[in-house]
Amino acid sequence: MTQTFLNAVFLENAVLEAEVTKLGCNIPAARKTGTTICGVVFKDGLVLGADTRATEGMIVADKNCSKIHYISPNIYCCGAGTAADTEMTTQIISSNLELHSLSTSRMPRVATANRMLKQMLFRYQGHIGAALVLGGVDCNGPHLYSIYPHGSTDKLPYVTMGSGSLAAMAVFEDRYKQDMEEEDAKRLVRDAIAAGIFNDLGSGSNIDLCVITKGRVDYLRPHDMANKKGVRTGNYKYKQGTTGVLTKSVIKLDLEVVEETVQTMDTS
Amino acid sequence: MPLSQLKDSVPVTGMGPQVGAYGVQDTLRSGFSSVKNELLPSHVLELSEKNFQLNQDKMNFSTLRNIQGLHAPLKLQMEYRAARQIQRLPFLQSSHLALDTLKGNDESISFEDILNDPAQSEMMGEPHIMVEYKLGMM
Numbered sequence: 001m002t003q004t005f006l007n008a009v010f011l012e013n014a015v016l017e018a019e020v021t022k023l024g025c026n027i028p029a030a031r032k033t034g035t036t037i038c039g040v041v042f043k044d045g046l047v048l049g050a051d052t053r054a055t056e057g058m059i060v061a062d063k064n065c066s067k068i069h070y071i072s073p074n075i076y077c078c079g080a081g082t083a084a085d086t087e088m089t090t091q092i093i094s095s096n097l098e099l100h101s102l103s104t105s106r107m108p109r110v111a112t113a114n115r116m117l118k119q120m121l122f123r124y125q126g127h128i129g130a131a132l133v134l135g136g137v138d139c140n141g142p143h144l145y146s147i148y149p150h151g152s153t154d155k156l157p158y159v160t161m162g163s164g165s166l167a168a169m170a171v172f173e174d175r176y177k178q179d180m181e182e183e184d185a186k187r188l189v190r191d192a193i194a195a196g197i198f199n200d201l202g203s204g205s206n207i208d209l210c211v212i213t214k215g216r217v218d219y220l221r222p223h224d225m226a227n228k229k230g231v232r233t234g235n236y237k238y239k240q241g242t243t244g245v246l247t248k249s250v251i252k253l254d255l256e257v258v259e260e261t262v263q264t265m266d267t268s
Numbered sequence: 269m270p271l272s273q274l275k276d277s278v279p280v281t282g283m284g285p286q287v288g289a290y291g292v293q294d295t296l297r298s299g300f301s302s303v304k305n306e307l308l309p310s311h312v313l314e315l316s317e318k319n320f321q322l323n324q325d326k327m328n329f330s331t332l333r334n335i336q337g338l339h340a341p342l343k344l345q346m347e348y349r350a351a352r353q354i355q356r357l358p359f360l361q362s363s364h365l366a367l368d369t370l371k372g373n374d375e376s377i378s379f380e381d382i383l384n385d386p387a388q389s390e391m392m393g394e395p396h397i398m399v400e401y402k403l404g405m406m
Binding site for chain 1: 300302310311312313314316320375376377378379382
């Protein structure tokens, strides 16, 4: 019975869209996160990075949105593509992973999250526009996956996704080394996201980082405010007393009480 | 009426043109209607999603049959059939707890649990007609 209800949701939306376009109105553009997200594995863990701009066509919809989503205490996921899709997908997988972990009484593994995500995205054949960078540290060490909207995944030591992915990948390809230290890895990710922010229109604002190691997660938001809004240097307000007072007259208004009602409040 | 002839599931309201007041199509409650939408799929994924659970079950049962032999899917399907009969009267909301536990749905959350919750649906089926259908009197 649940299937018929699910189909009803599907169909009504598809039918509505067809009817509205027939009448000549445009469906509002979905809010996308034209984005730069990336991740890199270093010696003891991994670093995930993301910018913070969400766009709606040519307009910036959110200057400081959070693109690094929580999946489980040891697994985090950056999302590019349609903002609602990445948000809901990561929340559903997070819930399922929590239930799974309670059922197995073990810390969840990154491979489990990866498989759940890819099976769900493949089931919807790319209509869920969520491109994800999934990373976490589990009992087998640090793992980093990139997941595409149609359901294919790659397991790599460094990945980038989003509209600024090429700019970020250029930085990675130049400076990535195996077994980096944590500070080097953070600097590398920060520079990669900065490259995406300054060279891609769809990315901008601040840089968020998430450092995951065995037993510790540092969610640095914002790690670097690359685009601070300028401060006004001049003040155009007039000082008190700038305008000279010539005359002053006070007219007293006599008001008489017509009606008085008391409403008791129940403060028990 | 022997229990084995009771129908497991009763079709919910919503099949066929919905007629509101004055005999006109009720757009507010049942949305836009067109003959094309009832015949052809209106979304690319409609057919795939409609049969998704069925196909998953078929695949799993056939794998199970190949690995463990015919008895395994047979026993499971027998249990499913028994669990499916534990429900309230057709027009009331039943929890399907036994069936969900058997199928493993109690350990996963999906779009059906978040969107379009049948417990919050604004329409209810006709009680008398649904019970008559279930008992096979219709």
